[in-house]
Amino acid sequence: MSLSGKVALVTGAGSGIGKASAISLAKKGADLVLWGRTKSKLSQTGEEILSLGRRCLLYPVDVTLPADLSKAVQDIQKDFGEIDILVNSAGVNIPQSAEDVTVDAWNIIMDTNVKGLFFCCQSVGKQSMMPREKGVIINISSQAGKVALPYRAVYCASKGAVDQLTRVLAYEWAKYKIRVNAVAPTFVETPFTEKMLNDLEFREFVMSNIPLKRLATAEDVANAVCFLASDESNMITGAVIPVDGGWTIH
Numbered sequence: 001m002s003l004s005g006k007v008a009l010v011t012g013a014g015s016g017i018g019k020a021s022a023i024s025l026a027k028k029g030a031d032l033v034l035w036g037r038t039k040s041k042l043s044q045t046g047e048e049i050l051s052l053g054r055r056c057l058l059y060p061v062d063v064t065l066p067a068d069l070s071k072a073v074q075d076i077q078k079d080f081g082e083i084d085i086l087v088n089s090a091g092v093n094i095p096q097s098a099e100d101v102t103v104d105a106w107n108i109i110m111d112t113n114v115k116g117l118f119f120c121c122q123s124v125g126k127q128s129m130m131p132r133e134k135g136v137i138i139n140i141s142s143q144a145g146k147v148a149l150p151y152r153a154v155y156c157a158s159k160g161a162v163d164q165l166t167r168v169l170a171y172e173w174a175k176y177k178i179r180v181n182a183v184a185p186t187f188v189e190t191p192f193t194e195k196m197l198n199d200l201e202f203r204e205f206v207m208s209n210i211p212l213k214r215l216a217t218a219e220d221v222a223n224a225v226c227f228l229a230s231d232e233s234n235m236i237t238g239a240v241i242p243v244d245g246g247w248t249i250h
């Protein structure tokens with residue numbers, strides 16, 4: 001499963017699943033562009049990638065600002081090269097009961113998880129992948145795109161939207177030989193879930209729903225990302241692959 005000679009761009013690469021995906025892609029031979037809001041976090045991921053002997057470009061970007069994304073892609077093309085693989089991992093959640101959801105919380109979650117992800121796909125797809133008629137996009141969705149999770153109305157809606165965007169982009173862009181897939185993890189211990197999984201009652205609820213009886217690791221998710229990025233998955237597009245230990249089969 002070699003990704004040698006490929007350039008991969010990972011959003012949300014400063015921590016969690018984005019960081020693990022970037023490092024796994026580098027281990028398979030890809031050079032990396034890291035997008036995220038906090039340069040110090042990106043630098044830590046970047047150091048690990050450089051120590052693997054891969055090239056790495058850090059680019060602080062807020063994915064909710066589409067005009068910045070387009071400019072950032074131009075800069076990458078000029079300074080680093082064309083983008084072969086895009087992994088959209090930047091995402092947020094604000095757990096709240098449905099009756100307490102504020103407009104601000106709605107906007108933050110939807111702007112990041114849906115609008116940001118879509119315009120990352122559009123910028124990279126249109127500017128770097130379509131002209132060359134090649135490219136692979138992997139969206140980090142969630143089991144929340146498929147099953148209801150309490151206190152996560154907006155988050156579940158956002159991930160349902162990610163699954164549908166994945167299918168529509170796969171359908172529209174097949175003519176450009178661009179594959180678009182998603183990975184849908186169950187709970188993974190990352191900064192994103194630290195507080196919620198420290199609540200023992202919630203942790204028990206999570207574990208009781210996973211037939212394989214363990215949480216996913218960021219590396220479990222990164223392994224699926226690497227497979228979808230590689231030529232071994234050449235005939236797979238529009239798929240939402242669960243990495244959920246069986247949560248969504250029952």
Ligand SMILES: NC(=O)c1ccc[n+]([C@@H]2O[C@H](COP(=O)([O-])OP(=O)(O)OC[C@H]3O[C@@H](n4cnc5c(N)ncnc54)[C@H](O)[C@@H]3O)[C@@H](O)[C@H]2O)c1
Binds near residue numbers: 015038
């Ligand atoms: N951790 C889990 O249990 C879990 C489960 C299923 C899906 N996911 C999804 O995986 C993805 C990554 O989550 P994680 O667990 O690694 O969380 P994380 O908080 O460790 O990483 C998310 C990263 O996205 C960055 N980010 C947030 N908003 C951004 C913005 N506007 N612009 C640029 N970067 C931004 C954050 O700074 C952070 O580094 C998310 O899309 C999340 O919904 C996580």
